[in-house]
Amino acid sequence: MTDLALPAPRRPRRAARQPSGLDLWGRLVVGAGVALAIYLIAAPLAMLLATAFRGPVEFLPFEPGARWTLGNVVAVYTDPALYERVIPDTLVFVTGSVALSFTIGFGLAWLVERTDLPGREVWFTLILFPLLMPTIVLGIAWIFLMAPKAGWLNLGLRALLGIAGEGPINVFSMGGLIVCQALASVPFVFILLTAALRTMNPGLEEASGASGARPITTFRRVTVPVLLPGILAPFILVCLVTLEQFELPSILGVPAKVSIFSYRILYELNPADGLPNYGGAAAVALPFLVLGIALLALYNRAVRRAERFVTVTGKAYVQRRLRLGRWRVPALLFAGAYVVIGALLPAAILVWASLLGYVPPSAAALKEASLAAYWRLLSDPTFWLAVRNTLIVAGASALIVSVLGGLVGWTLLRLSFPGRTLLDVFSFMSIGIPSVIAGLAVMLLYLTVPIGIYGTFVILIVAYSYRLAISTRLAKAGLMQLHRELEEASAASGARWMSTQARIVLPLLRAPLFSSFVLLFIVGVREFTLPLILHSPDNVVLSVLLWKLFQNGDAPQAAALATFILVLVVPVVALARRGLMRAGG
Amino acid sequence: MLKVANLVKTFPGGNGPVTVIDRVSFAIPEGLCFALLGPSGCGKTTTLRCVAGLETASSGRIEIGGTVVSDPEAGIFVPVHERPIGMVFQSYAIWPHLNVFENVAYPLRVQRPRSGKARIRDKVMEVLRLVGMEAAADRPAPLLSGGQQQRVALARAIVREPALLLLDEPLSNLDARLREAMRDELVEMIARVGITALYVTHDQAEAFVLARWMAVMDRGRIVQEGAPRDLYARPGTPFIAGFLGAANLLRGKAERHGDRLQIALAGANGQCLALNGDAGRPEGAVEVMIRPEDIDLIARAPPGRQNVLNGRITHIHFMGSQVECGVDLGGTRVRAFAKPSDPVAEGQPVSLRIDPARCTVFPASAPT
Numbered sequence: 001m002t003d004l005a006l007p008a009p010r011r012p013r014r015a016a017r018q019p020s021g022l023d024l025w026g027r028l029v030v031g032a033g034v035a036l037a038i039y040l041i042a043a044p045l046a047m048l049l050a051t052a053f054r055g056p057v058e059f060l061p062f063e064p065g066a067r068w069t070l071g072n073v074v075a076v077y078t079d080p081a082l083y084e085r086v087i088p089d090t091l092v093f094v095t096g097s098v099a100l101s102f103t104i105g106f107g108l109a110w111l112v113e114r115t116d117l118p119g120r121e122v123w124f125t126l127i128l129f130p131l132l133m134p135t136i137v138l139g140i141a142w143i144f145l146m147a148p149k150a151g152w153l154n155l156g157l158r159a160l161l162g163i164a165g166e167g168p169i170n171v172f173s174m175g176g177l178i179v180c181q182a183l184a185s186v187p188f189v190f191i192l193l194t195a196a197l198r199t200m201n202p203g204l205e206e207a208s209g210a211s212g213a214r215p216i217t218t219f220r221r222v223t224v225p226v227l228l229p230g231i232l233a234p235f236i237l238v239c240l241v242t243l244e245q246f247e248l249p250s251i252l253g254v255p256a257k258v259s260i261f262s263y264r265i266l267y268e269l270n271p272a273d274g275l276p277n278y279g280g281a282a283a284v285a286l287p288f289l290v291l292g293i294a295l296l297a298l299y300n301r302a303v304r305r306a307e308r309f310v311t312v313t314g315k316a317y318v319q320r321r322l323r324l325g326r327w328r329v330p331a332l333l334f335a336g337a338y339v340v341i342g343a344l345l346p347a348a349i350l351v352w353a354s355l356l357g358y359v360p361p362s363a364a365a366l367k368e369a370s371l372a373a374y375w376r377l378l379s380d381p382t383f384w385l386a387v388r389n390t391l392i393v394a395g396a397s398a399l400i401v402s403v404l405g406g407l408v409g410w411t412l413l414r415l416s417f418p419g420r421t422l423l424d425v426f427s428f429m430s431i432g433i434p435s436v437i438a439g440l441a442v443m444l445l446y447l448t449v450p451i452g453i454y455g456t457f458v459i460l461i462v463a464y465s466y467r468l469a470i471s472t473r474l475a476k477a478g479l480m481q482l483h484r485e486l487e488e489a490s491a492a493s494g495a496r497w498m499s500t501q502a503r504i505v506l507p508l509l510r511a512p513l514f515s516s517f518v519l520l521f522i523v524g525v526r527e528f529t530l531p532l533i534l535h536s537p538d539n540v541v542l543s544v545l546l547w548k549l550f551q552n553g554d555a556p557q558a559a560a561l562a563t564f565i566l567v568l569v570v571p572v573v574a575l576a577r578r579g580l581m582r583a584g585g
Numbered sequence: 586m587l588k589v590a591n592l593v594k595t596f597p598g599g600n601g602p603v604t605v606i607d608r609v610s611f612a613i614p615e616g617l618c619f620a621l622l623g624p625s626g627c628g629k630t631t632t633l634r635c636v637a638g639l640e641t642a643s644s645g646r647i648e649i650g651g652t653v654v655s656d657p658e659a660g661i662f663v664p665v666h667e668r669p670i671g672m673v674f675q676s677y678a679i680w681p682h683l684n685v686f687e688n689v690a691y692p693l694r695v696q697r698p699r700s701g702k703a704r705i706r707d708k709v710m711e712v713l714r715l716v717g718m719e720a721a722a723d724r725p726a727p728l729l730s731g732g733q734q735q736r737v738a739l740a741r742a743i744v745r746e747p748a749l750l751l752l753d754e755p756l757s758n759l760d761a762r763l764r765e766a767m768r769d770e771l772v773e774m775i776a777r778v779g780i781t782a783l784y785v786t787h788d789q790a791e792a793f794v795l796a797r798w799m800a801v802m803d804r805g806r807i808v809q810e811g812a813p814r815d816l817y818a819r820p821g822t823p824f825i826a827g828f829l830g831a832a833n834l835l836r837g838k839a840e841r842h843g844d845r846l847q848i849a850l851a852g853a854n855g856q857c858l859a860l861n862g863d864a865g866r867p868e869g870a871v872e873v874m875i876r877p878e879d880i881d882l883i884a885r886a887p888p889g890r891q892n893v894l895n896g897r898i899t900h901i902h903f904m905g906s907q908v909e910c911g912v913d914l915g916g917t918r919v920r921a922f923a924k925p926s927d928p929v930a931e932g933q934p935v936s937l938r939i940d941p942a943r944c945t946v947f948p949a950s951a952p953t
């Protein structure tokens with residue numbers, strides 16, 4: 001023992017080192033990853049904010065000649081159309097479709113999780129099926145079915161009811177839009193609610209039964225109040241996601257003159273006359289961006305509250321199931337009706353139309369079936385370009401985001417540094433950014449920064465890569481399962497930071513990173529809004545090509561392409577699920 | 586081998602920094618097994634993690650094998666992977682994606698310069714033989730029992746022949762029955778390897794069995810250091826006395842009578858103890874510590890015999906190998922042990938024969 005003159009404890013002179021063995025390479029990798037993650041979200045948003053205050057419209061936001069101005073903001077917010085059309089329409093659309101999708105989704109989730117509905121496993125898979133179908137594909141299928149003049153459901157109904165003219169169903173209306181959006185959102189709601197139902201402690205209901213309450217009383221007085229906090233968070237999330245919708249509002253809403261904010265942004269960029277109004281689009285976007293982030297903050301609070309609520313622990317219970325008895329048939333019909341309208345009929349109609357075009361379904365027509373539409377599609381070089389772009393962009397962005405999400409998740413859980421909370425918020429923020437706004441922001445950024453990626457598929461990779469939230473969350477959840485000592489044991493064995501990551505962390509995080517990749521790949525293949533906004537002849541992707549074919553009136557070829565997209569996505573998911581099961585052990 | 590001098594660790598807290606290690610100094614000579622014992626939150630694990638390099642000290646110096654590995658004042662910090670240590674973690678931290686062989690081979694595989702395959706194989710098998718796991722070399726890690734995990738963790742910690750072995754409460758994850766068996770096994774294996782070891786635990790029995798030298802920590806400081814037997818017999822404070830084992834603390838008033846110390850016990854109907862009046866023994870208000878096993882329970886003796894206290898049994902807890910008796914001396918309660926065969930009963934008057942040489946006297950910590 002040396003130096004017995006005891007110095008008073010004092011703060012170290014240098015900043016405390018990270019005890020996680022973060023050496024030079026570790027710092028470089030973590031630093032670069034976090035910086036890139038922040039850049040991908042913050043840089044476009046900063047440009048969006050600046051652009052809202054740049055004008056006039058004849059110039060690009062930062063071209064010589066453009067200057068700071070309040071003109072855009074004033075023009076947008078003094079426009080009566082905003083208050084008379086955009087805000088009310090958006091509100092009606094969001095309220096209506098969220099209410100409907102929640103009703104259907106809760107009904108299905110409750111039937112599958114809490115009753116003795118026959119074939120629950122099968123229903124679970126069937127109800128989730130529409131999640132795989134890109135919304136744009138579903139939208140086109142529903143137009144085939146419910147267009148006022150030539151929609152096949154309408155043809156059938158008119159023949160059945162003996163009425164002439166148009167209708168009775170009109171998909172191109174606020175009502176049609178709400179119903180279609182609700183149908184498209186149901187699988188998402190269903191996933192969130194089954195999770196909430198599964199984590200409810202059945203002892204609470206049993207206690208109510210043991211206290212002498214009838215099942216219906218138990219449901220009303222115990223089940224619903226206990227579930228409410230757990231349902232609040234999914235509810236807010238669904239509101240947020242619906243607010244961000246672009247696909248259906250633009251393909252169903254525009255013909256019906258329904259003006260949702262997301263389409264309003266596109267309209268500013270492609271006005272009927274004149275130049276694209278970048279400043280105006282940015283000015284429209286700002287309040288909705290704020291609203292999105294606010295909803296996200298609310299969602300986070302609701303999640304935390306639900307976590308505090310004693311009954312909703314992370315644990316899944318074996319649920320006591322209600323006997324349906326004579327309600328079994330209506331329940332089956334309800335679930336069946338959703339699956340038919342939401343997934344099976346659209347898929348069938350697309351296959352049919354790809355073979356026969358607009359010919360209404362009948363046995364006689366089958367003789368006319370031809371594969372011509374497919375041959376035309378396969379011989380079109382644009383199709384192959386779109387296939388290539390879709391795979392590259394979805395694959396590359398899924399890879400980038402999974403890696404960055406993994407790094408950010410590791411940083412958040414394993415390091416302590418000032419600004420950690422800020423990074424946490426940041427990593428989560430991408431959910432609150434509507435994709436139409438993300439697309440606009442990326443467009444503005446790379447119009448201004450001359451690095452030559454505008455109009456190429458690279459800009460799509462960059463744009464898609466803002467969705468950090470999913471991969472960060474999955475990586476964090478995976479890392480929380482990993483005892484910190486597993487990494488420390490590696491360092492204490494003499495391994496450098498990079499070796500520890502490569503030999504211990506990555507292999508053990510294989511499952512969450514893989515599922516993050518698959519999820520993001522599917523999101524990438526489904527993506528329509530971003531590539532539409534950033535569209536150029538060179539970076540066309542399948543979803544945009546589909547929309548163009550459909551708009552050009554080439555129904556059979558559009559249907560053939562839609563079928564192709566389904567054939568592309570479904571096996572990927574099936575394979576991934578099997579791989580995931582194996583990796584998850 | 587290991588020298589820790591004036592180690593301080595503070596964490597930033599809500600109301601200013603919190604000091605979790607306060608000027609801790611100790612040294613471990615080559616080949617010795619040293620235990621750091623203390624209640625949870627006393628800073629013992631943080632001390633170990635500072636030695637390992639998993640935690641950065643705020644000040645003070647740590648030297649392993651003559652090399653300074655941490656000295657914030659001098660700007661020295663050797664990262665954990667460059668320190669010549671092996672570590673057994675509380676959770677064992679056996680990597681679930683590797684089998685037993687690969688877990689143990691890991692430290693050799695990440696070593697630079699690389700070792701040859703054959704050399705790694707030989708070395709790993711040698712160490713696995715040492716811990717009795719050579720037959721399980723190909724077993725996947727998730728299939729190991731708690732005891733086997735401990736053996737693999739130890740094998741992994743010693744495979745690269747570190748200068749210093751660190752053990753962080755390695756037995757606390759095992760159930761009580763297994764813990765004893767693994768403790769004995771661990772003593773034997775550490776002795777066989779002959780390695781310098783720093784062992785952190787909150788269980789005094791573990792420390793007694795494993796360590797040849799130990800230090801007791803409380804609230805960030807080392808409060809006493811010594812050989813296990815000495816510490817048990819001569820604890821420096823009532824806290825240490827109680828932490829190391831069951832202890833009776835009797836309040837009283839001490840007066841010196843020539844070479845004897847006469848202690849009038851409080852709440853004992855005026856009964857006294859007569860101890861050696863060794864220099865340095867406190868006078869006035871004192872606390873006398875006597876361990877239950879140093880008290881003989883005998884049949885009621887006539888009053889007035891030296892160092893025999895009369896009382897009445899108030900409760901009996903049958904514990905298997907012995908019977909714990911609570912004896913009331915007249916307000917003060919004393920614990921003593923009887924054999925299961927002894928005819929003791931509640932309410933029975935008894936006498937306690939106290940060995941004066943086994944008593945420790947502390948100045949009273951607080952007024953009665």
